[in-house]
Amino acid sequence: MKTAYIENISDYSGKEVKIRGWLYNKRTSGKLWFILVRDGTGIIQAVVSKADVDEDSFNMCDILTQESSLTIIGTVNPDRRAPGGYEIQAKKIEIIQIAKDYPITPKEHGTTFLMDHRHLWLRSTRQYAILRIRQEIIKACRNFLDERGFILLDTPIFTPAACEGTTTLFETDYFGSKVYLTQSGQLYNEACAMAFGKVYCFGPTFRAEKSKTRRHLTEFWMIEPEAAFFDLDDNMDLAEDMVIYVVQQVLKNKSKELKTIERDTTNLEKVSKPFPRITYDExxxxxxxxxxxxxxxxxxxxxxxxxxxxxxxxxxxxxxxPSEMKAFYMKRDPENEKLSLGCDLFAPEGYGEIIGGGQREENLEIVEKRIKEFNLPRDAFEWYIDLRKYGTVPHSGFGMGIERVVSWICKLSHVRETIPFPRMLYRVTP
RNA sequence: UCCUCGGUGGCUCAAUUGGCAGAGCGGGUGGCUGUUAACCACUAGGUUGUAGGUUCGAGUCCUACCCGAGGAGCCA
Structure with a gap:
């Protein structure tokens, strides 16, 4: 007899299998039990009939509680009355542990209660679907860049200096000296791009912003491509192609999950070339x-x-x-000094910024001048200035916030559900 | 830091003008061979966020504080 995962259950139609998992819900009609079991890959209904199982197994159904761990042995049968289309006609049930007083019931709960029980909330079908979509989005981003010859070169989390002011940086002790948690891998990405041509980094970033809104986390994941010889237009093309690819992959591979969370995909299906491109003025x-x-x-x-x-x-x-509101490394528009060659990408349906980036200033003298104008400590940026001394070239890149993309694609009302354990202004537990 | 709203059984909420603290879910007991957040009957479960105040009487009104939610400011 084989041990099966629920996601592959149709391969075992008519055969006897063993399922290992947790009790999701149960119902009874006297001499018949309907047991819903989840195993991390899906949920399946097992039918336990008094006539077909030993007395112990039948009595066990009575004491099974929500989230109790168990194994079920039985025959897989297609049945249109079963959620998922297949059910298991149980022969034997073994309890691993009876879960006492599982706090999250099948009825509704408030946000605070669910956030306090995030470690258990992850077991519910909606969270399960959202986080599977997150995984698909990450996979799609990486496939997209890998296939185009971008090299993954992850940048450090500990950084010695602020790239843009210290107020939004988390400070930590590093053997007696101050270091900061990264808020972007970009400056290091530029060094990597001068070495490898096309690169990207993907990792957590940290912002000590006291923002308490539906689109802010203090710890979030960002994927940042950077390419030598790319100008602003190349950069916008790359961002556009990447977003289209990501949406298409999710539509193709995660339709079941989108259905679970009741996402209307009409608008996602419209995500195609070309995206409107407007200036800040427009x-x-x-x-x-x-x-x-x-x-x-x-x-x-x-x-x-x-x-x-x-x-x-x-x-x-x-x-x-306007160049005044952008960072020191952003290249100015040669046709208008007041404008910088930055670009943001806003998701539709009201979701707003998911990508920010642009063309970087490659000229040595200008970078030195900007560092002075922005009152940045020059010695901390010597290595960055080196990039302009030794074979500088035009280059561009952007960063895409994964959680905001998940939030948009899943049409969520808050980014807190887009990551297993969100870190927010007033929430660092569990 | 500011603005708005909220805190009542384990959970989600109700409680009229200040007048007997209640329901559903979950738990327990019993019933039911096709349930889909099953259903039916019974049952246990309360220092109404904390501290003070007004009142014959406070879940309800007043003061302070604590906690949470939404938003603003802020935000490569």
Whole structure:
């Protein structure tokens, strides 16, 4: 007899198998039990009939509680009355452990209660579906970049200096000196791109922002490609192609999960080339046309992002931001000093920014001047300046926040469900 | 740091003008051979976030504090 996983149960139709898992729910009609078992790959219904099992196995059904661990031996049968299309006609049940008072019941719960029990909440079907989609998104990003010759070169988590001000950095002790948790792998990515041409990093990043909104985590995962000889247009092409690929892979491989979370995929199916590309000036005009009081030179707030992203059916790319609001390494538009060659990509349906990036300044003298203007400690950036001394070339890149992409693709109301254990302003447990 | 809302059985919520703290789920007991968050009957379960105050009487009104949610500011 084979031990089977529920996701492959159709391969065992008519055969006897052993399933190992946890009790999801149960129902009884006297001499008949319906036992829903999950094993991490899916959920299946086992039918336990008093006539077909030994007395011990039948009585066990009575004492089984939600999330008790068990094994079931029985025959796999197709049955249209069973959720999932197949059920197991049980022959024998063995209990591994009876779970006492599992706190998450099949009825509704509040956010606080669920977040306090996040380690158990992960067992529910909705969380299961969302996190499987997250895995597909990550896999798609990596496949996309790998197939285009980008080399994965992960950048450090401990960093010696702030790249853009220390207020949003988490500080930690490093054998007596101060170091910070990375908020972006970008500067290191630039060094890697000068060595390998096309590179990317993928890892956690940390922002000590006191933001308490549906789109902020203090610890989040970012995938950041960086390529030598790419200009702003190449960069926008790459971002567009990557987002399309990711959405298509999720639609293709995770349709069951999208259905579980009741995601209407109509809008996802519209995600195709070309994405509208507008300048910052044009985006400001959209806001003004909608009656929003917005001053040129400001960054878009959460509400502004929502308005702009709702204006388009597809993701929209916004480029050429005012240079004053962008980082020291951003290249200025040769045609207009007041603009920088940055680009953001906003997800549709009101989700806002999921990608930020642009073309980097490659000129040695300008980078040195900017570091001075931004009051950055020059010695901490000597290695970065070296990149401009030794064979500098135009280059570009961007960062995509994984949790925001998951949030959009799953159409969630908050990013807290997009990562197994979210870290937020007032939440670091469990 | 600020604004708004909230805190009542294990969970989700109700409680009229300040007047007997209640329901569903979950737990327990019993019933049912095709259930789909099954259903039916019975049953146990409460210092209403904390500390004070007003009142004949406070879950309800007042003050302070604690905790949470949503948002603002802030945010490569």
């Amino acid at each position: 985006a400001v005009k959209i806001l003004h046309d909608k009656g929003v009081d917005f001053d040129w030179g400001n960054d878009f707030g959460g509400a502004d992002e929502t308005i702009i992203s709702k204006h388009f059916e597809k993701p929209v790319i916004i480029h050429r931001f």
